[in-house]
Amino acid sequence: MKAFIFDLNGTMINDMGFHLDAWHNVINNDLGGSLSREAVKKEMYGKNEELLVRVFGEGRFTLDQMADIAMEKERRYQQVYLPHLRLIDGLPEFLEKAYQQGIPMAIGSAAIPFNIDFALDNLNIRHYFKAIVSADSVKISKPHPETYLMAASLLGVDPASCIVFEDAPKGVEAAANAGMQSVVLTTTHTAEEFAAYKNIIAFTDDYTSPALASLTVA
Incomplete structure (x- = not known):
C-alpha cells in the first residue's frame, strides 16, 4: 500500500x-x-x-x-x-485527493510538537494524518532514518512503499537511508543542492505540478 x-x-x-x-x-x-x-x-x-x-x-x-x-x-x-501561515499552493487539494483515495499519510518532522500543533491546528488539517513523528518522538534526528521508519511503522506500511515530501538535503538523505523515494519542494534549496541523492522522483515549486498528479491516482 x-x-x-x-x-x-x-x-x-x-x-x-x-x-x-x-x-x-x-x-x-x-x-x-x-x-x-x-x-x-x-x-x-x-x-x-x-x-x-x-x-x-x-x-x-x-x-x-x-x-x-x-x-x-x-x-x-x-x-x-x-x-503569513498558509499551505503551499496546491497542497490543500493534494491532501484532500489523497485522503479521498485512502492513501495513509503522516508527518515526519524535526520540529517540536509546539510548532507542529501550531501549523496543523491553525490550518485545520490534523484529520488528514494518521501518524505524527516529531523531534520528541525520536532519539536520532535526520539524516538518520528513524523519523521516517517510525512514521511508516505507525502507518502500518512497508518503508519501500512510502513517498517522502521534503525540502532539505538532510531530509532526502534520511528518506534514502529509510529506503524511501522523495519528492523535493524547492522552497528552501535549489535542485542542484540535491545532486548527490538518487531517490528523488520529482522536483517542484509547489503541489500544482503535473508531475505530482499521478501520485494520487488509485
Whole structure:
C-alpha cells in the first residue's frame, strides 16, 4: 500500500525564511554569536539542541538552557509567521485527493510538537494524518532514518512503499537511508543542492505540478 510522509517546515508551509530570521537573531543578538545568515542556514537541520551544539560546541549550555533558548526562538518565529501561515499552493487539494483515495499519510518532522500543533491546528488539517513523528518522538534526528521508519511503522506500511515530501538535503538523505523515494519542494534549496541523492522522483515549486498528479491516482 502506498503512503505519503510529509516533512513540515518548507515542505507543507513555506516558512523556512522565518525560522532563519529567528535563529539568526537568537544566535547573534541573544547568544553573542557572529554567524552570517548563510552560515545559520547550513546548520538548520535536526533538533534545536543539536543546532546549538553545532554552533556553540558541547557544554556551552545545559539541556535546560537549550530547551529555554529553543522555545524562545519558536515563540518569536510563531509570532512573526502567524499572519503569513498558509499551505503551499496546491497542497490543500493534494491532501484532500489523497485522503479521498485512502492513501495513509503522516508527518515526519524535526520540529517540536509546539510548532507542529501550531501549523496543523491553525490550518485545520490534523484529520488528514494518521501518524505524527516529531523531534520528541525520536532519539536520532535526520539524516538518520528513524523519523521516517517510525512514521511508516505507525502507518502500518512497508518503508519501500512510502513517498517522502521534503525540502532539505538532510531530509532526502534520511528518506534514502529509510529506503524511501522523495519528492523535493524547492522552497528552501535549489535542485542542484540535491545532486548527490538518487531517490528523488520529482522536483517542484509547489503541489500544482503535473508531475505530482499521478501520485494520487488509485
